[in-house]
Amino acid sequence: MKKKKILIHSNHCKAYTGFGKHTKNILLYLQKTGKYEIVEFSNGIRWGDPSLKTLPWKCEGSLPNDPSLLKKLNQDPSLARSAGYGAHTIDKIIEQEKPDVYIGIEDIWAFSGYTEKTWWNKINCMVWTTLDSLPILPDAIKYAPKIKNYFTWASFAQKALNKLGHDHVKTLHGALDTSNFKKLPDEDRLKIRHFFGIENDFVIGFVFRNQLRKSVPNLLEGFKIFCKQNPESSAKLLLHTNWTEGWDIPRLIKEKGIDPSRILTTYICSNCKNFEIKSYSKEKTNCKFCGEKETQSTTSTKLGVSETQLNQIYNAMDVYCHPFTSGGQEIPIQEAKLAELITLVTNYSCGEDCCTGDSAGLPLSWTEYREPGTQFIKASTNPESISSQLRKVFKMSEKKKAELGKKARQFTIDNYSIKSIGKKLEKILDEMKPTEWDFDFKAKPKNPDYNPPKIESQSEWIKDIYKNILDMDVMESDEGHKHWTKKLSEDMSRDDVLKYFKQVASKDNDKNKKVDFADLLSKDDEGNRLLISMPQSIGDVYLCTSLLKNIKSTYPEYNIYFATKPEYFEILEGNPYIHKVIPYNKNLDNLTVMEGCGNHKGFFEVAFLPFIGTQRMLNYMHNGKDKIQFDICT
Numbered sequence: 001m002k003k004k005k006i007l008i009h010s011n012h013c014k015a016y017t018g019f020g021k022h023t024k025n026i027l028l029y030l031q032k033t034g035k036y037e038i039v040e041f042s043n044g045i046r047w048g049d050p051s052l053k054t055l056p057w058k059c060e061g062s063l064p065n066d067p068s069l070l071k072k073l074n075q076d077p078s079l080a081r082s083a084g085y086g087a088h089t090i091d092k093i094i095e096q097e098k099p100d101v102y103i104g105i106e107d108i109w110a111f112s113g114y115t116e117k118t119w120w121n122k123i124n125c126m127v128w129t130t131l132d133s134l135p136i137l138p139d140a141i142k143y144a145p146k147i148k149n150y151f152t153w154a155s156f157a158q159k160a161l162n163k164l165g166h167d168h169v170k171t172l173h174g175a176l177d178t179s180n181f182k183k184l185p186d187e188d189r190l191k192i193r194h195f196f197g198i199e200n201d202f203v204i205g206f207v208f209r210n211q212l213r214k215s216v217p218n219l220l221e222g223f224k225i226f227c228k229q230n231p232e233s234s235a236k237l238l239l240h241t242n243w244t245e246g247w248d249i250p251r252l253i254k255e256k257g258i259d260p261s262r263i264l265t266t267y268i269c270s271n272c273k274n275f276e277i278k279s280y281s282k283e284k285t286n287c288k289f290c291g292e293k294e295t296q297s298t299t300s301t302k303l304g305v306s307e308t309q310l311n312q313i314y315n316a317m318d319v320y321c322h323p324f325t326s327g328g329q330e331i332p333i334q335e336a337k338l339a340e341l342i343t344l345v346t347n348y349s350c351g352e353d354c355c356t357g358d359s360a361g362l363p364l365s366w367t368e369y370r371e372p373g374t375q376f377i378k379a380s381t382n383p384e385s386i387s388s389q390l391r392k393v394f395k396m397s398e399k400k401k402a403e404l405g406k407k408a409r410q411f412t413i414d415n416y417s418i419k420s421i422g423k424k425l426e427k428i429l430d431e432m433k434p435t436e437w438d439f440d441f442k443a444k445p446k447n448p449d450y451n452p453p454k455i456e457s458q459s460e461w462i463k464d465i466y467k468n469i470l471d472m473d474v475m476e477s478d479e480g481h482k483h484w485t486k487k488l489s490e491d492m493s494r495d496d497v498l499k500y501f502k503q504v505a506s507k508d509n510d511k512n513k514k515v516d517f518a519d520l521l522s523k524d525d526e527g528n529r530l531l532i533s534m535p536q537s538i539g540d541v542y543l544c545t546s547l548l549k550n551i552k553s554t555y556p557e558y559n560i561y562f563a564t565k566p567e568y569f570e571i572l573e574g575n576p577y578i579h580k581v582i583p584y585n586k587n588l589d590n591l592t593v594m595e596g597c598g599n600h601k602g603f604f605e606v607a608f609l610p611f612i613g614t615q616r617m618l619n620y621m622h623n624g625k626d627k628i629q630f631d632i633c634t
Contacts, residue, residue, distance in 0.1 A: 004434060005037040006030060007097055009062075009086060010105035012042035013055070016301055018174065018331050019105060025175040026105075029422035031057060036429070039097050043106065044084045047092075048536075048565075060093055062086035067567045069511065072504060078472070078480020079504065085110040088511075094119050100435045103128060107328075108140045112473060115146035116444075124432040125149065128172060130328025131157035132349050133376035136164070138475070144169065149428065153329045154350035173353075174329045175421035178413050180307040181338035183405065184315045192316050196277040198264070202233040202394055205317035205341075207310070207332040208324075209301070210246030215323035215346070215381045217247070220256050220263075222323075222386025226394075227262070229387065233394055238264040240313055242300040243280055250280065266313060267296040268305055275305050277316060314339035319393045322346070323364055323381035330354075337361070337412045340405030342396075344389045348379040353415075360408035362389045373476065445512070446470055446505035452498070458488050462497075469501045470508075520582045521603060522559065530558035531594055531607040535584040541568045544610065548577035551608075558605065563588050 011019035013027055023040070030036050038057035045052065045061030052059040063083055064070060073079040073088075085106065086093075094102065094117075101124040104111055108129045114120055126149035131140055136157060144150060144166040151172040152158050161169040184192075193199040204223065208214045216239075223237045243249050243265065253260055265280045272290035284294040299305055305313065314320070320336035326349040333354045336343050345355040347363035355363035364386055366379035393401070414420060450468045455461040459476055462484050466472045474481045484497055521529065532551070534544045541564050552560060559579035562572055572581045587593060589612065596602025 002434070003035060003037045004100040004429065004432070005039065005097060006101045006103065006429065007039045007041055007093065007099035008103050008105065009041040009090075010043065012045055012059075013040060016304065018329065021177075021331070022174040023105060025177055025418045026422065026425065027057060029175070029418050030426070030429075033426060035426075039093075039099065041086060041090075041093050043086060043110070047089055058097075060089075062089055064088045064511075065565065065567055066511075069507065072507060075500070076480050076504070077483045078466070078474060078478055079470075081479060082112065082472070087113070088508075090114070091117065091119075094123075098435070098437050099123060101126065101429060101432055105129070108137055108143065109478075111143065112139070113471065115143050121146070121148060123435045126151065126428070129153070130174075130350075131160075132326040132328050133371070133374075133378065134160060134349075135376070136160045139473075141166075149432075154353055156349055156352050172424060173416050173421060174331065175418045176331065176334055176338075176412070176416045177307075178338055178417040181311045181314065181335045183340035183409070184312070189315045192312055196316065198236055198277065198316065200234055201236040202319075203236050203238055203264075203317045204390060205238045205240065205314065205320050205336070206322060207240040207313070207320075207335070208322070210241045210243070210249075212246055213325040213327070213378075214241075214246070215325060215379075216249060217252055218323050218381045218383050219321060219386060220252055220258060221383035222321075222381075222390070223262075224256055224258055225383055225387035226390045227258075230391060230394060235390075235394075236262055236264050238266070238277065238313075238317060240266045240299060240310075243298045244283060245300075266299050266305065268299050268303055269295045270297065270303055271295045273306075275299075275309050275313070277313070310335070311339060314341060317341055319344065319390065321364075321386060321390065322351070323386060324349075324351070325378040325380070326376070327351070333361075334412045334416050337408035340402070340409050342393050342401060342404050343408065344386065344393075346379050346381045348377075359411045360404040362392065364389060444471060446508045448502040448505035448509065450502075458485060461494065462488075465498060465501050469505050517585075517587065518603065520580075521561070522580065525559045525579070527605060528558050529561060529604045530555050531561050531563060531588070531604040533563040533584060533588045533607065533609050534611055535563070535565050536568065538568060538571065540611065541571050545572070545575060548575060552577040555606065561604070 008023060008027060010023040011017050013020060013024035027038060027040060031038055040055065040057055040059040041062060042052065042059060043062045046063045047061045047065045049061045052061060062085065073083045103126045105128045108131065111127060125147065127147045128151045130153045131137060141161070141164060144161060148168070150169045152169065153174050155171045158169050158171045190199060206219060223235070227233070227235050239249065253263055261279050263279060264277055267276045267278065267285060269287040269289060269292070271292045272287060274287070274289040276288065276296065280298070283297050285296040286293050287295050297303060314336055320341040321344040322330060322333050323346050324330065329350050333343055333345055337359070343354060343361045344364055345351040345361050346366055347355050348366055353359065355361040365382045367382060369378050369380050370376065371378050447469050452461060452464050452468065455464055459481070462481055463474055466474045488494065488497065532544060534541050548560065560577055561580050561582055562578050563582050563584045565584050569581050572578055589609065591607055591609065593600070594602055594604050594607040
């Protein structure tokens, strides 16, 4: 029985992001079942990137590999972002792989325009997305009727969409590798705390990317109140984050009058990779482990601790506190629960799932505020609530804490583990029917001839040309909309912006136009053509140019055609020995098609494929017309 082919579209499985880790876990689970043929489609990586060939499943990148197209797209943040999400290559990967199931795992705006694709819902289409605020994003509501298999990472989003009548929307959490995080034996935990001089302190932890949606000022204020009301606690606040992005933490500490020695952080050494928990002083400090100078920095996405080290950091804590404005899942909360810590979580957005009695978490109350522009509801966590819940844990008996810690771990395993989520996904996939491939993939053309009507509002004018020229729906909060609004208010006219949009549309149409291979060749040199095919890489294409003079002198009557990928065309521009550069495609690998066989007369008299060895494919016939320059026989 033929295996179902599953195309999974998300961050690359090796990316150090929430989506990336989740994708890796899901791919590994599905691969181990042996039931499916897996294809990964990785956002933000170029199509054909050789690094993607080392995985146990097929993988392709979402970005087009044409440098000139990328340069053009990068002039508009909206187009650049949509290209990163696969807007220019999604049809290509679907047509090439012909999957039975498409699973898109991204923020909802990544799928703009997908529900209007020729293939949408003709194959089994599933969107597995993170939504983090109320009211639900308009796009998430607009697409809902057209997404038959619609899953959110947090239950609050499911409830909101169900209330709007979209009863088919369900919750499926992001998958975690629960084997990496656990409570260490008391002896080991004490050693870690003793090593860093915090064995007698009440350590409150927060693991986070230093983004403005993480409520650092609220946490510091809550910590200050707790310390004042509980001086016997000898409390320390451990902020495992990067101190050079997002919030200016040293400034906040100073403003709130907190003793800096009570605020700890994690330093990681770029040389020996050992970590140290201590008060923040500056970036680039000396490492006490290897003795190197200025190799320690606070943890970041580029230099971070291992999962084992992060588990040790969780085990150095007495309680975990995660105040935030909103979030899709907030994986550190679950990691802390796996280490059997009691977690204090803002009772909003995805936090609602992890501060319940069942989850052994404690809720943090919050006050509503509205995000400028979008008017989304955001949570400002109450510092008094933080202090109150910290006191509850501080006064709690060790027996009670241990009991809640075990409950928290089991809750996370039951609801977030690879095994739990993988089984649920497996059931969903097995209930889907195989796809019958009986439809074509003609790309919907853009409209470079469109001229907008007179629209007074700049905002509505921008939306109009996005929609009617590029077939894209954008909102005022979209980065591209903001970009062009700013440009129009500064130094660009509407005519200039319109010209750019029309150029992009024309280039897009040219890219999608099907061209007959014979149309790439000159009409007046039939019988006198010679092909050199070298698809990649830049070094190989360049080295091939050293052979062209000799080949032309050996075959003076032939026009030389050079086939390579478009990104290498510029290397060959102006070469006097080349008649024409043509785009490489895999059909050029077939020598009998190129040179002719039987009733097929072929396209070239002689075709050289130097990138293919003779043991791999027949590439030395040349209709018997190749010329020998060196006779080495005696």
